[in-house]
Amino acid sequence: MENTTGDLFDDELKMDATAKNHLKGIATWAMIVVVTAVLGYIVTIADTFLSPAYQVGRMREGFTASVAFGQKSMTGAIIQTVIGLIIHFFLYRFCVLISQSVRAMDQDKTGAAFRNLKIYFAITGVISVIVALAVLILLAAMI
């Protein structure tokens, strides 16, 4: 009987103790990444509001160069924050789902957790390609 069970399930991948341990570690560190990223965005936004360029822009009347510069950096910070929050939302979902899945042995949540982690890596990958293309364009402009 034991042999039969072994033959049936031996070639099946499982979330064994080692895998669960790794998943718990990934969830913990990924949550640290999410928290530091969100706090970082808050600091970035605060820094942009408090930066001299923005204050000079707000203090002056009319559309001066400093106003444009101040608004530009604010726009950049907001775009960066929004994209970052979207990316890290998927990482947060992964952390929550994988923790629940390991605790409750919920197979559906395992799949959903990995789907979220896949989306996180996919978006990050696409952004890295865009960055590489931007660097390539700069390089071409220099040559």
Add this chain to the structure above:
Amino acid sequence: MEDNKSLFDDLKVDFQTGAEVTEMSRWIKMLGIMLLVIPGLVLLMFLVGWNKMAVLFSEGLDAAGEGGTIAVTMILLVAIVVAAILGLIAFFLIRGGKRLYTGIRTRDQVMFNSGLGDVKSFFIIYGVLGLLGLLLNLISLIQ
């Protein structure tokens, strides 16, 4: 009954989870490769624009004297450290992606677990860097 529960209620890498992990492993590998490509392109950009930078550096060195040499050395040191960290992250991502893919394809539990271990190492490095980045951000905000 208890035995049956422990035997069959364990989390498995079913078809759905396997498909998600396989796709995720491709994105992980691509991100790892991009983390090698982008610094390479930046390095190429530095080499191409070296003449312009050499002029800037020599002007800076003339103006700053002893301090300029220290500044250039510091920039080079930071560049080496950043390249080393990115290389390490890329190494874990590429190896992790390969191991996860092979683990799923060949149903190799050890390979799958070590792939998860590599992803965990990536998140540990990322988390530590995130904490350091947040600390530096806070320091710059206070100053």
